[in-house]
Amino acid sequence: MLRTALRNVFAHKARLLMTMLAVLLGVAFVSGTLVFTSTISNAFQKSSEKGYSHVDVSIKQESKGAPEGRDSVSPLSRRTLEKAAALPGAKSATGVVSGFAALSGKDGKLVGDGFSTQGANYYGGPDGKGADPRYPMKDGAAPRAPGQIALDAKTAERTGYKVGDTVRMSVDGPVRTEKVTGIYTTDDGSVAAGGSLVLFDNATAQKLFAKPGEYTEISLQAASGVSQAALKKQAEKVLPAHTEAVTGKKLADDESKQIAEGMSGMQTSMLAFAGIALFVGIFIIANTFTMLVAQRTKELALLRAVGASRRQVTRSVLIEALVVGFVAGIAGMAAGIGIAAGLRAVIGNMGTMPSGPLVIEPGTFVASLIVGVVITVLAAWLPARRAAKIPPVAAMGSVHAPATTRSLVVRNTIGALFAAAGAALVLMATGAGGSKAQMGLGAGLLLIGVFVLTPLLSRPLIAAAAPVLRLFKVSGKLARQNAVRNPRRTAATASALMIGLTLITGLTVIAGGVQNAIDKMASDSLKADYTISMANFTPLSPDVEKKLANSDEVTASSPLRNAQARIGGGTEYLTGVNGDSIAQLTSLDFTKGGWSGIGGGHKVVVDTKTAKGNGWKVGSRFEAEFEDGKKQVLSVGGLYKGNQMIKGIMVDNKTVTPHMSKVADMQVLAKTKGGATDEVKDALTKQLGDNPAIQVQDKKDVSEGIAQMINILLNMLYGLLAMAVIVAVLGVINTLAMSVFERGQEIGMLRAIGLDRKGIKRMVRLESLVISLFGGVLGIGLGVFFGWAAGELIAGAGLDTYTLVLPWGRLGLFLALAALVGVLAALWPARRAARLNMLTAIKTE
Incomplete structure (x- = not known):
């Protein structure tokens, strides 16, 4: 055997x-x-x-962070650095300070991918004249004074910058012009991953990324014979409040x-x-x-x-x-x-x-x-x-x-029960309190149920194609009969294609709905023509808003400034706005009250969800403790329906700015005379110094940016799901090959009574086309249903503007893809069927 x-x-x-x-x-x-x-x-x-080869122990802010409602940065001063350097087990101590630094290439575009575009200090010892072992110079000299920088070798190679070149860059908005004094090598992970690391002299880096005389981290290197654990124990004795010592390992x-x-x-x-x-x-x-x-x-x-x-x-x-x-x-x-x-x-x-x-x-x-x-x-x-x-x-x-009637009844009953249970779970998940787990289980059960029922569904759906197949006369009639001759095999073949198209269609429908919701949210919430922000969405310098406010093109502007505060025993973020102009820049759906009285006063507007959670209504008063410890009573002047773009507690900047340790904006809203045009956008960009770190976007740009991310994700998913479609093509080829084998004698008889080779080929191709379109119709139908259900879940999770959008063009493309699968899969079996010797085929048992 x-x-x-x-x-x-x-x-x-x-x-x-x-x-x-x-x-x-x-x-x-x-x-x-x-x-x-x-x-x-x-x-x-x-x-x-x-x-971390040069780090045995690091002194840094505690991972749990500072107490709520206070400045989240715990200062590591020069005095702490000196104490750490004096530890008996320390060979050396290095003060570290770092943050976002956007470097402009020679083409004016941002170098790196934004989030890994960093800046740091070159620490030359207490006197600033020594060498920093972390960054050995490959060419030129280390930065020692304001206006000087050093670039990592990979960035220098990528951009073409050399020692002596002048570069344009930004840290928090305004453009800086710096001179490259050195090129260095580094094992920094972000640089290895395609980012960039710009080094400043120590004093400049502190001014840009922390405060003069302060560091964000202190790195210690152990003396000979001293373990990392022993050095850590020594370092713990000199730790300031809210900091911790961590070994390099x-x-x-x-x-x-x-x-x-x-x-x-x-x-x-x-x-x-x-x-x-x-x-x-x-x-x-x-x-x-x-x-x-x-x-x-x-x-x-x-x-x-x-x-x-x-x-x-x-x-x-x-x-x-x-x-x-x-x-x-x-x-x-x-x-x-x-x-x-x-x-x-x-x-x-x-x-x-x-x-x-x-x-x-x-x-x-x-x-x-x-x-x-x-x-x-x-x-x-x-x-x-x-x-x-x-x-x-x-x-x-x-x-x-073949399969008995009883077995088919049992199969159809099981399939109906699975499909009904799955559909019920999916519909329940779309209602209040629905969960992803419930949705996933329901989708799985429904998919299995439809798969089990596919032989039952094949007859009526394939019969629906009969009027079209009649146009092909004998070949079309035979193709339809052959497609339903073995329902189980036809169903298994169509199911392979159905699964792939279900996923592709569902993802496409969800992506289209999300994109439409974001477009609607932007148009409904904003009157501003432009939003200005950093490329990596880090805080923006207040100088940017000041420049825009003084522009002849800008008629109204407002920075959006986040400030942390303790309210009612919990922590909330207040969004500071320009109270005098914010009504011209936003279009919020107020349920009660409005912007009136917010400018320069102590009134706030709150989204309805936050208000409900705190038990507030228009006229309610509450006490806010700002990050500097000072307290102030604020009153609710309006309630609005929040969304993913605008929500929370909004208050005049004159109220929150005096209490902020470091003033920075998350973004700036601007309305212009000429509206959102390419000319106005270019003028604003030029006014801000053609800065690669700053994004000037109109509503269309915001929408297209999100659409681009969604499309990139979709294309990746399409590429991955293409594997399933390729496998499905093999399935159709297999089924047709078996069909040709089983009907060898029949095909020989058809040839003998006058059906030519073209007719045989046409019959096999039409059969393949019908099976593929059957799978395609089921897949697209299920995909649309799952897309709708997932959309309802998304809308219930907070994206209120989500509505079902059927991308008819792409759905038509998917159906055409299913037809193409059928045509391609039939090439070899059709050729094989047409080449059968009629006499040999007739004699075959």
């Missing part, structure tokens, strides 16, 4: 090759994901370890853990899509083994007749599946390594990943083999069991019957 099973593996090479390809694609995705994420994680971990371990957690999210997402591809692949593998078993019914019956038991027959089919799964697993592992290497090369060329070797862990190899073998064997088990159950006499006489 073992020899028989192994011989059968090679007896149907074409069909087994397609099955192996389906398994291979799924395994390649799994192994490629594991290798790629392991490689990235290892590269970043090694980079982080190098970055712990810092590196924590960063490695964060990197691993970050990679885990990406890995989980990619593995989810690999799982989808494998799930779709199960249908194909099961279909293939069903076909192979059907072809060998008489052969298996003969084996039973000469003494083989049911278990031996089942085992022989499973051995075939084991061999196929093992070979496909090995090949998939190799393909996955190639995919991972390609992804690493692409990301490496983009400059967003540190260099490092390709990491192939033993667990990846084992996982690939297990996935390949287990998935294939599981998919083959049902056909094997079914084959063993056929009585030998019935099988040899070709009188074994």
